[in-house]
Amino acid sequence: MPQDTQVPFRGMLIDGELVEATGGATLESVNPATEQVIGAVPDASAGDVDRAVQAALRAGQAWRDRTWTQRAAVLREYAQVLEDNLEELAHLDAIDSGNPITSMRADVQGAIGEIRYFAGLGGETKGRTIPSGPDALTFTEFVPYPVVARIVPFNHPIKFMSAKSAAPLAAGCPVIVKPGEQTSLSALRFGELVQDLFPAGVFNVVTGNGATAGAALAGHPQVPRVAFTGSVATGQRVAALGNEQIKHLSLELGGKNPLIVFPDADVATTAKAAVAAMNLARCMGQSCGSASRIFVHADVSEEFLAALVDAVSQLLVGDPLAEDTDMGPLAFRAHYDKVTALIASGVDEGAKLLHGGGRPAGLDTGFYVEPTVFAQVDMGMRIAREEIFGPVMSVLTWTDHEDMLAQVNSLDVGLTGNIWTNDISLALRTARRIQSGYISINGTGKRPIGSPFGGFKQSGIGKESALDELLSYGREQSVTVTLR
Numbered sequence: 001m002p003q004d005t006q007v008p009f010r011g012m013l014i015d016g017e018l019v020e021a022t023g024g025a026t027l028e029s030v031n032p033a034t035e036q037v038i039g040a041v042p043d044a045s046a047g048d049v050d051r052a053v054q055a056a057l058r059a060g061q062a063w064r065d066r067t068w069t070q071r072a073a074v075l076r077e078y079a080q081v082l083e084d085n086l087e088e089l090a091h092l093d094a095i096d097s098g099n100p101i102t103s104m105r106a107d108v109q110g111a112i113g114e115i116r117y118f119a120g121l122g123g124e125t126k127g128r129t130i131p132s133g134p135d136a137l138t139f140t141e142f143v144p145y146p147v148v149a150r151i152v153p154f155n156h157p158i159k160f161m162s163a164k165s166a167a168p169l170a171a172g173c174p175v176i177v178k179p180g181e182q183t184s185l186s187a188l189r190f191g192e193l194v195q196d197l198f199p200a201g202v203f204n205v206v207t208g209n210g211a212t213a214g215a216a217l218a219g220h221p222q223v224p225r226v227a228f229t230g231s232v233a234t235g236q237r238v239a240a241l242g243n244e245q246i247k248h249l250s251l252e253l254g255g256k257n258p259l260i261v262f263p264d265a266d267v268a269t270t271a272k273a274a275v276a277a278m279n280l281a282r283c284m285g286q287s288c289g290s291a292s293r294i295f296v297h298a299d300v301s302e303e304f305l306a307a308l309v310d311a312v313s314q315l316l317v318g319d320p321l322a323e324d325t326d327m328g329p330l331a332f333r334a335h336y337d338k339v340t341a342l343i344a345s346g347v348d349e350g351a352k353l354l355h356g357g358g359r360p361a362g363l364d365t366g367f368y369v370e371p372t373v374f375a376q377v378d379m380g381m382r383i384a385r386e387e388i389f390g391p392v393m394s395v396l397t398w399t400d401h402e403d404m405l406a407q408v409n410s411l412d413v414g415l416t417g418n419i420w421t422n423d424i425s426l427a428l429r430t431a432r433r434i435q436s437g438y439i440s441i442n443g444t445g446k447r448p449i450g451s452p453f454g455g456f457k458q459s460g461i462g463k464e465s466a467l468d469e470l471l472s473y474g475r476e477q478s479v480t481v482t483l484r
């Protein structure tokens with residue numbers, strides 16, 4: 001096999017400089033399609049994290065003192081950097097994460113839209129006046145946090161690290177962003193590209209292990225605001241650290257999201273939508289919003305399963321860099337091992353493997369998994385209860401509406417939900433009963449920009465991608481002036 005092209009080593013953006021980790025510590029970057037090492041990223045120590053925190057704290061006042069329109073102008077340039085370098089960044093993500101290059105281009109486009117949205121929203125960081133009687137004036141002001149930690153997962157690398165930093169920057173906060181350790185190449189390149197856009201310390205990129213760099217950032221006593229996106233298990237650790245220090249936390253965590261098919265739904269359309277709602281052709285189901293539990297009414301289950309298998313069998317699995325690829329490999333070996341172990345558990349626990357379950361034919365190298373459909377699943381099985389975060393769909397059959405809703409709501413997580421029916425009243429009544437933060441009716445989970453996103457139950461705390469997120473990066477300070 002020919003040697004993969006190597007990605008040049010890049011430093012972390014800390015205090016306006018591109019720096020190595022202390023002692024030159026690094027982590028390997030592996031191309032999940034070839035399993036070859038393609039580069040290395042700095043593995044930050046707690047000391048490196050502290051350096052970023054001190055730089056951010058120094059930079060904070062001047063950034064806050066800029067008008068929101070001045071900050072917006074910088075953010076628009078930040079979005080422009082993505083636009084100007086779209087192809088390079090999408091390529092880096094494709095070779096680092098295994099996501100198809102077509103979907104990584106869409107991720108960059110999505111990030112650009114979200115950054116521009118928050119740039120324009122900065123003027124909403126305003127205060128209020130409170131009736132105080134004839135002899136006083138009471139008003140409030142929005143006071144940005146002095147530094148925000150932005151910890152993001154591996155699945156949408158450039159999109160999350162760039163777009164999820166936009167709201168705190170627009171609100172007037174310096175940011176330290178830490179990408180997933182498995183997919184940090186694009187974050188480092190982006191840090192290099194925006195190095196001169198911000199005053200030193202306003203925007204910092206720290207890479208490295210979650211247990212060391214991530215924990216040092218989340219637990220840093222001078223970081224009062226932590227916005228975390230990742231798994232429930234890590235979210236619990238971040239919450240424990242944050243609660244100890246009374247930090248303001250927002251947590252965007254995992255899900256095990258239902259898609260409910262009523263008997264009146266058009267089966268062929270719904271099956272195709274179910275594949276889209278799994279985000280199979282975007283990131284192989286490695287998406288927090290993936291609709292991985294399908295509850296189909298018994299009257300249409302046979303027809304639906306046939307249509308679903310037909311839809312997934314049309315997906316082209318292969319090289320993430322090929323323009324016609326729908327699905328690449330999973331992002332890294334440990335994750336591949338986890339997903340394949342969960343598939344094996346489905347077989348062992350008696351679910352019926354209708355499609356996939358193994359390695360696609362002809363792809364002997366790389367962390368590839370076929371799109372997989374299980375039928376005859378029940379809520380006692382691991383594949384119905386655990387977030388697989390891979391290309392695995394578990395189909396359950398129902399007859400009684402109340403019993404189906406009880407099963408839908410029986411887990412500790414509640415991120416998204418999907419409903420397919422032509423009866424709008426039934427759809428809305430069902431939506432009100434689903435304990436999830438985002439519901440899609442007759443859709444694929446696509447969200448218009450500005451719609452608040454965030455989970456119920458253990459799927460998280462707080463709302464993102466909307467005004468609520470912007471406002472969460474400051475505190476409201478009340479001032480009463482006595483009129484003499």
Ligand code: NAD
Pocket residue numbers: 151152153154155178179180181208209210211213214215216218229230231232233234235237238252253254255287288289387389415455459460
């Ligand atoms: P993860 O929890 O393993 O890691 C997320 C980030 O946290 C990484 O940057 C990691 O390095 C860091 N981290 C790890 N341990 C840490 C610690 N002790 N302290 C602080 N930071 C630490 O998640 P992952 O495997 O990268 O991503 C997959 C998970 O993310 C899935 O559960 C998925 O549902 C979730 N996710 C949620 C959303 C959402 O918006 N709700 C979006 C995408 C992904």
